[in-house]
Amino acid sequence: MGDHQAKAALYDALAEAAKALANGRRAELVDVLAQGERSVDELAAEIEQTVANTSQHLQRLLKAGLVTSRRDGTRIHYSLSSPLVGTLWRTMRQAAELHVAELDRLASDYLGDRTKLNTVTRDQLRTRLRQGDVVVLDVRPEQEFAAGHIRGAISIPPQDLKSRLGEIPDGADVVAYCRGPYCVYADDAVRLLTRRGVNAARLEDGFPEWAAERLPVSGAGS
Amino acid sequence: MGDHQAKAALYDALAEAAKALANGRRAELVDVLAQGERSVDELAAEIEQTVANTSQHLQRLLKAGLVTSRRDGTRIHYSLSSPLVGTLWRTMRQAAELHVAELDRLASDYLGDRTKLNTVTRDQLRTRLRQGDVVVLDVRPEQEFAAGHIRGAISIPPQDLKSRLGEIPDGADVVAYCRGPYCVYADDAVRLLTRRGVNAARLEDGFPEWAAERLPVSGAGS
DNA sequence: GTGTTATTCAAGGCATCTCTTGAACAATCG
DNA sequence: CGATTGTTCAAGAGATGCCTTGAATAACAC
Structure with a gap:
């Protein structure tokens, strides 16, 4: 035990929220989900990835608690789990705009x-x-x-x-x-x-x- | 070329801000730097890591633009590059508190x-x-x-x-x-x-x- | 029941991340 | 100048992340 490891584990857990957003495809997913709920294949089309890969990214977001899912017949709909997630995404985007070099060119x-x-x-x-x-x-x-x-x-x-x-x-x-x-x-x-x-x-x-x-x-x- | 890759590259760049925070040790660094500027070895002591490793994490934050550095004689002082970075960190922490399971226990x-x-x-x-x-x-x-x-x-x-x-x-x-x-x-x-x-x-x-x-x-x- | 559609699971290859170690560099001190 | 201190660089081992592929589930339609 020891505080050392407990502190590290705590901050590791806090960083989980960032890890969930630390991927371009998942960022795209959150950006789309900020408009409302979507099914997996709709999301896959939006981010131009295979359904399997999209599903895996959604699992990651789910595990981090940033999205929730709802089954409706054969489809599963994902949505942001709270408005705070949208705020987090927008804040992160602002920070990138202000600080990430090259962003202007890529945009x-x-x-x-x-x-x-x-x-x-x-x-x-x-x-x-x-x-x-x-x-x-x-x-x-x-x-x-x-x-x-x-x-x-x-x-x-x-x-x-x-x-x-x-x-x-x-x-x-x-x-x-x-x-x-x-x-x-x-x-x-x-x-x-x-x-x-x-x-x-x-x-x-x-x-x-x-x-x-x-x-x-x-x-x-x- | 094609919009496909340009869009992916843009969102990859936006995700860079999240990647910079997507590590427990870097989260600790930002948390300490939110109190004011610090030298590398002070930071290394705070996060209980070697100086070399701390330096590497700082380079990563620097590359993402979240921190800036200033040389003063033999020491190099790091600080957050804008208040927005502090806001980003607090928002991320809030999101983790609300959504990351296990956080209560770890805390x-x-x-x-x-x-x-x-x-x-x-x-x-x-x-x-x-x-x-x-x-x-x-x-x-x-x-x-x-x-x-x-x-x-x-x-x-x-x-x-x-x-x-x-x-x-x-x-x-x-x-x-x-x-x-x-x-x-x-x-x-x-x-x-x-x-x-x-x-x-x-x-x-x-x-x-x-x-x-x-x-x-x-x-x-x- | 069979067939169909939407989604998830599992395994693999390749890339990136993290920490360690030891050396290199840069500014100061004597 | 050489010695010291603070920081960065470079290389490597082990873990994790990402995308692909093909198979497995789950709900529905017939």
Whole structure:
């Protein structure tokens, strides 16, 4: 025994939470699960991995207590076990943004050049929502919109955008958002809308960040 | 190329911040560094590891950008590179407390039975500080007290406590604190004081948590 | 019951992590 | 200058992590 080993074991256990997030694929999983619960094969498709591998990563998250699972017939649905897990993920992401060298380059490798993209902050959007002079566009799969969205937003999933542009009122100012700062759907939407002559901007990050600040939301459980 | 790999690389980079914390010894290092800067051999003593191994862990934290180093003569001092790192560590600890099974058992293995220990919350202490009817006792090394402490606290380092009990005013109510929720110094102090008939309690956690809530502090940089 | 679908389990190969040891380096002291 | 002190580097052994593959479960449909 001895305090030495007891202390080491305690901090080892505290580090388990970090180990659970210490993998790119599991980070992607948590990022998707922050939008709501998902089945294993949906998650596997999102992170572009085999189902077996995705299942193993989910077991790891489960063992660390960061997610819970629920059986529904033949499917098993995973979800974050508490809002604190979302907070942990966002804090970790912030820390990486601030401190991990190379992150800027990797982000622009994936997201492309964002310098020409108009963006608005949460505060700006909140003000404009109160004034009512803006159309908020949720560019996520319908399921995620249903699980919760910015109050007053309209939903057009990414793959439907081209064919459903008519639903956007003529002459409206549009603010698009999706899952978070590293989600491309809103970027694509803003680029498309801009090309069509619509005045469009993207929200600086996504729905989870909006909800975490207790700004107005609608959907399941509200 | 392809988005597939770019996305994976981006999330791998985000996970780097978690990997840096995904080790018990590095968690201990961050926990100590949250009290202020330290040299390599001081840190090695704190985490009970060889200097070489401690140095390697510090390199890892440095590479992830979570700490910075400063040379002073023959010594090199490390410190957290921003308050966000402290926040990340506290959030991770909270997540582990809430979700990692076995943590309670490991904590009591190290800390002993806390059920008989009086504790006060930050809010309670704040109120009593305003009323002025409490003596706040900082049970950390002098260096850490000097780097910052709860405003109005008196400093008695852990190893001096027995010999300096006389400095505590007769009949006072004492609230002791140290580095954080898993630091034993305040526990030991409260137990010692209670045995001597002093009315003593420990603050629920430590100085970094107090400072993070922007409660009144004194010391370097204030 | 059989067949189908969704998920997990088990085993293996390769990479990374962790700690040890002993040497190398860098700044100071005499 | 050489000696000392504090820190880092380099190499290696053993453990753990990650992804692949193929088989095993579990619930459902017929």
